[in-house]
Amino acid sequence: MRVFRGLEGAAAMHGGSAAAAGCAVTIGNFDGVHRGHQAMLALLNSEARHRGVPSCVLTFEPHPRDYFARLAGQPAQAPARIATLRDKLSELQRCGVQQAVVLRFDARLAALSPDDFIHQVLLRSLRARYVLVGDDFRFGARRAGDYAMLDAAGDAHGFDVARMLSYEVHGLRVSSSAVREALAAGDMPRAAALLGRPYAISGHVVHGRKLGRTLGFRTLNLRFGHAKPAAMGIFVVEVLGLGDRPLPGVASLGVRPTVEDAGRVLLETHCLDWPAGLAPEGAYGRLISVRLLHKLHDERKYASLDELQAGIAQDTADAQAWFAARR
Numbered sequence: 333m334r335v336f337r338g339l340e341g342a343a344a345m346h347g348g349s350a351a352a353a354g355c356a357v358t359i360g361n362f363d364g365v366h367r368g369h370q371a372m373l374a375l376l377n378s379e380a381r382h383r384g385v386p387s388c389v390l391t392f393e394p395h396p397r398d399y400f401a402r403l404a405g406q407p408a409q410a411p412a413r414i415a416t417l418r419d420k421l422s423e424l425q426r427c428g429v430q431q432a433v434v435l436r437f438d439a440r441l442a443a444l445s446p447d448d449f450i451h452q453v454l455l456r457s458l459r460a461r462y463v464l465v466g467d468d469f470r471f472g473a474r475r476a477g478d479y480a481m482l483d484a485a486g487d488a489h490g491f492d493v494a495r496m497l498s499y500e501v502h503g504l505r506v507s508s509s510a511v512r513e514a515l516a517a518g519d520m521p522r523a524a525a526l527l528g529r530p531y532a533i534s535g536h537v538v539h540g541r542k543l544g545r546t547l548g549f550r551t552l553n554l555r556f557g558h559a560k561p562a563a564m565g566i567f568v569v570e571v572l573g574l575g576d577r578p579l580p581g582v583a584s585l586g587v588r589p590t591v592e593d594a595g596r597v598l599l600e601t602h603c604l605d606w607p608a609g610l611a612p613e614g615a616y617g618r619l620i621s622v623r624l625l626h627k628l629h630d631e632r633k634y635a636s637l638d639e640l641q642a643g644i645a646q647d648t649a650d651a652q653a654w655f656a657a658r659r
């Protein structure tokens with residue numbers, strides 16, 4: 333999948349040719365790339381093949397609601413983030429999307445009128461031949477644009493417009509909000525049912541404060557990169573990317589209240605088994621994926637490092653028992 337940044341990057345995906353075929357595009361945040369998103373992407377890919385053009389996802393970073401929450405001085409009103417941009421793009425690629433355009437959501441983009449969005453983004457930059465949106469899609473400044481306006485523009489400018497209705501699983505509407513609610517509740521099976529896969533976070537292993545090895549529990553550290561992850565707490569996990577099979581582990585996703593107060597979100601994973609062929613320092617820089625399978629409890633602030641060490645030991649024992657019960 334080819335990834336382009338900004339409107340200039342979007343225009344560049346056509347190679348500068350005025351005769352370029354254009355694309356079939358869908359627009360949205362796609363946080364989590366859940367089963368509703370997957371159904372939409374399958375339809376997009378089918379329509380793209382039918383027209384002989386590439387499928388394209390237009391998405392935004394930061395989330396528009398992040399931008400408006402900060403603008404209002406109320407960052408707490410921003411939605412929790414399900415996935416990092418890396419994981420979102422990875423899932424889009426897995427779903428067969430051929431191109432992704434990431435637009436920075438800023439004051440300039442927020443001020444575009446619906447008509448300007450259609451002309452500058454859909455027509456001039458993307459050269460859209462087909463546009464697929466969700467049933468609640470709004471666009472342009474003050475969310476003034478709606479499906480009827482987009483459909484009329486399609487008639488006027490020669491691109492097809494389609495709308496996909498809500499997707500349900502067992503009578504439950506699948507949405508990013510529903511996934512966030514499941515993750516916030518620690519209901520990992522429900523989150524997996526909505527996502528169509530276990531919830532996972534990926535990234536390159538980075539160096540930390542090395543406190544884990546001091547306490548006897550070496551950890552793999554991943555930065556989440558967003559201040560409000562949809563899931564927080566202590567989890568039973570599996571680690572992919574360090575061997576030929578998933579490795580069982582226990583992980584903490586959060587701000588580590590016992591050891592720092594910077595508010596930075598970190599995913600720290602202790603593997604219950606370490607690959608025989610991997611040196612103790614061999615994971616640094618490796619790209620891994622951590623599946624969060626079962627929540628043990630929320631983050632806790634311990635009174636001392638001794639209490640923290642005991643707490644980690646108990647979490648490790650609980651994770652081992654969880655895996656043992658499923659063998």
